Amino acid sequence: MGWTASMRHQCAMMGSEDHSEETARMTITTIGLDIAKSVFQAHGTDASGKRLLKRKLGRSEVAAFFGKLERCRVVLEACGTSHHWARVIRDAGHDVKLIPPEMVKPFVKRGKKNDAVDAAAICLAAAHPDARFVPIKDxxxxxxxxxxxxxxxxxxxxxxxxxxxxxxxxxxxxxxxxxxxxxxxxxxxxxxxxxxxxxxxxxxxxxxxxxxxxxxxxxxxxxxxxxxxxxDEDARRLLTVPGIGPVTASLIVASVTDIGAFDTARHFAAWLGLVPRQHSSGGKTRLGRITKTGNREIRKMLVLGATSMLYRAQKWESAAGAWLCKLLERRPGRLATVALANKLARIIWALLSRKEIYRPAGRSVATA
The missing domain is CATH 1.10.287 (Helix Hairpins)
Structure with a gap:
């Protein structure tokens, strides 16, 4: 039986759709990838934010799919398996970024939670001027x-x-x-x-x-x-700080891949959740308990180290020891412990960023 006009038109339309999809792929600049155990959702946009790609991928299809695409920026939510998939996609020649989940959540449409919406929200969050990313671990x-x-x-x-x-x-x-x-x-x-x-x-x-x-x-x-x-050189540098032992030093070095990602010592302490919550409004500043965000294990180890130093405050002959003794005179011990953990975090940032060792007098010197 011969081809009808409608069948020819339909085949022509299918061919044009495939061609347009291929053309769209060539102009994709950002792909938001929502990862899971077996099903992955990709959402691709161009430089203006227009959607050009929406596709569901199986676990076995991810490497081959990104291997055929032109180089673009691929953004994933930082989670347990994200570092593995970031390395796989990076090996395919793409610029891979990991974004914290808390930065993606505001862009998820309320009442429309699914994989496609999550992938689109990742693209929107990555395009935000204040977006920050997590370094990929090897x-x-x-x-x-x-x-x-x-x-x-x-x-x-x-x-x-x-x-x-x-x-x-x-x-x-x-x-x-x-x-x-x-x-x-x-x-x-x-x-x-x-x-x-x-x-x-x-x-x-x-x-x-x-x-x-x-x-x-x-x-x-x-x-x-x-x-x-x-x-490890950085771990040995941290061991010079009172209250920081081998376990804490090794954990910090393994977790913080790039200390340069934190502009100041306060940013590093805030990342560890050792800064107070703010409930300020109308010019009135209201501070609450610490935020407890970021790396929980590092925060716990710093608090434990600060607790051990609390009982040796009188014997701790250093600028930080004198500061701690004065703090204990006007604040309860538990609050002083958290404050000292915050100070330890700031000292860690200074030592790692400046490549120096800790000196009790309050002034660090470069390592030999």
Whole structure:
């Protein structure tokens, strides 16, 4: 049967649509990519912000799709898998940017939350003049961070195991003073007690064995972290600051890939969430609790380090020590701890940006 006029017209239209799509792809300047486990949504725009591309991609199609496109800027939300996909797309020859999710959220249409809308919101957020981006981590940095995340998880499990063992023993009237070193004493009481049921003794032994395994794993991870802290130049520089140990120094170096991304020390402290919230209006400044945004692990480690220095404030012979002593005279200890964590963050920014080491007198000098 021959072709009808309508069929010819339809084929011609399909051919023109394919040609227009190909032409549009050549003029794409920005692509917002919403990533997930298996389904990815791409939203491409030109220099004026007009949409030229809207396509759903499977996980196996991402590398091939971007490999065929002309070089453009690809923007992804910073999340757990974004650094991997950023490296994959960057290897295809594109300029890849990672944008914080909190900068994208205001551009998502209310009541229309889906992958296509999220991809379009990423494009809008990336085009904003105040847009800031997250540096892409390489595989070595992510491997180092895996040590810290695993250690943090095991420490939580260790605390849970210790609490469970103490609570179980306390139900049968067996207690020991505070301290992990006292757990062996607690197990001795459990073993020599003749009135305890065998089931309880078996459960306590299981928990103590789990505790011992966790301690060994944590010590192994911390040994690797200390090795990195000794070998890395920036980490050794941070170790000169009181209240910062190998774990904190290694975590900061692995997490902060480019200290130059923060214009001032206050910006770095704000990124860590160590600055007060603001509720100001009508010229009246109202400050609240700290924002607690940014990297939670670094903020926690700095607060722990500041807490340890709080009890040694009188013996801390330095400009920061004198400042802390004066602060404790007029502010409660918990508030002084957070304030000292903020000061430590500012000191860290100064040392990393200027390539200097900490001096107690309040003036840093360049490293030899």
């Amino acid at each position: 595989e070595e940095q992510q491997s180092l961070l895996s040590l810290h995340s695993t250690r943090s998880l095991l420490v939580k499990q260790l605390t849970m195991t210790i609490n469970a063992l103490r609570a179980l023993a306390a139900e049968f009237g067996l207690i020991v003073p505070v301290g992990n070193c006292r757990l062996s004493e607690l197990m001795t009481k459990i073993e020599v007690s003749t009135e305890l049921p065998s089931t309880m003794r078996q459960t306590a032994t299981l928990l103590f064995e789990q505790y011992s395994r966790l301690v060994e794993s944590i010590e192994s991870l911390e040994a690797q972290i200390r090795t990195h802290a000794k070998q």
